[in-house]
Amino acid sequence: MRDLLTSLDSTRLGFYKSILEEAEIPCFIRNETTAQLTNIFIMPLQPTLCLLNDTDYDQASALLGSYRSSQPASSEEWLCLSCKESNPVSFELCWNCQAAKPE
DSSP states (O other), X not given: OEEEEEOSOHHHHHHHHHHHHHTTOOEEEETTTHHHHHOOOOGGXXXXXXXXXXXXXXXXXXXXXXXXXXXXXXTTEEEOTTTOOEEETTOSBOTTTOOBOOO
């Protein structure tokens, strides 16, 4: 088993999981409901997309690479320069890494 991606955005993790499942790459989301129940930011308890087979890591990373590096879908979002996550325009700090919004 190998961790692929950790994020508080369970919707995004579910989307990535569906892409991997369609490509027949066995995976699951560990701690899927932990962040929703406790709203904590402790890394070991955050939802994590995991691969069952370590050998699938390179293929899974390549498959999700285009989705992870894409620009925000609308002008109502800004892209964090530190972690590359999309944030609503109203956020002054990145929801993922708490970096300040670029000027």
